[in-house]
């Protein structure tokens with residue numbers, strides 16, 4: 001079968017292959033897979049929308065997306081976070097086209113209907129004349145995104161009214177979010193405006209890369225090691241723990257080695273260390289002290305990286321930052337990236353600025369590491385669209401390799417944090433768990 005509809009037996013065959021560390025290449029590019037993902041994953045689960053620090057005052061808003069659903073995220077007059085479908089209830093026009101701003105009300109550019117911060121329809125051009133008293137305006141409020149919840153300032157929305165609570169969905173990922181986002185007294189703030197750009201790849205390729213592929217750094221990003229703007233050892237991303245979490249989430253804690261001369265707490269100023277002791281439990285503190293880099297993915301498409309990167313050159317100190325990004329699926333072979341740089345609100349201003357520059361130079365849209373990755377991911381998608389790679393024959397001649405460490409590397413029970421931790425980051429354990437979760441979602445309700 002080629003270019004055909006998905007059927008259950010085909011998906012069950014994919015599941016069997018994923019459990020053996022293999023993935024059919026057509027999974028990246030098949031249009032039916034993409035449609036099933038929109039329905040079975042993005043419409044059903046939690047999707048990251050933004051950080052509370054982006055909308056601190058009443059009337060502050062940002063516009064975001066859940067896959068193809070436009071979202072208007074704002075703080076209402078009472079100071080509560082609200083999320084609406086960013087589409088007018090009159091003829092469906094996209095209501096707000098700015099990325100961010102502050103408003104008391106939103107007026108539609110088509111016929112001028114106006115909605116307040118509570119989403120209520122408060123103004124209709126020539127209202128009484130054309131609709132009289134009979135039309136009940138309260139029926140025509142903005143449509144709410146069914147569920148909105150947050151953790152550590154991270155606001156998520158779901159199109160599924162019956163989705164599990166956000167904290168249940170995040171599960172053990174919360175422990176690791178705390179390390180990145182909850183270590184300081186006042187949490188994190190988004191610095192600068194989140195950047196957006198398009199990459200011609202499939203969303204799973206980038207999510208899997210951040211989630212489970214520190215292995216690629218030795219080749220893809222080798223030039224940054226040679227330039228002295230990444231940690232000195234080309235194998236730096238192999239040291240540490242790969243931790244498989246529930247629900248398809250995963251994180252790599254890449255640890256500093258003594259001979260690498262990397263300061264504790266990712267080089268964050270020593271004036272902040274007592275704050276970390278206050279806010280983290282002793283095990284979290286111990287893990288964070290020895291962390292050099294964290295990188296991972298929160299299923300389905302919220303990835304994060306907190307690396308150490310230089311802006312100078314050989315011998316110059318490396319500066320850490322925290323970057324979250326969403327890989328929004330546009331088509332099977334294109335994504336829109338939205339990328340947030342976050343810094344501890346309590347960090348000294350000089351560190352915040354250094355952290356921002358470190359981010360821009362590495363994982364900003366024109367950054368070294370970002371350019372390396374985007375080029376490679378584009379090539380994967382480019383090479384996965386032809387006749388041979390779409391072959392859905394259930395033999396083993398069209399699968400890709402996710403075998404690293406399968407049945408060879410055992411978990412380390414001494415790891416102090418939650419999850420199943422393996423004592424190396426060169427491993428496909430998170431990738432296998434990611435694709436297991438993905439195929440289970442597609443199989444749910446499949447006919």
Ligand code: FES
Nearest residue numbers: 088090091108111
């Ligand atoms: Fe918005 Fe008509 S579409 S006012």
Ligand code: FE
Nearest residue numbers: 220221369373
């Ligand atoms: Fe990379």
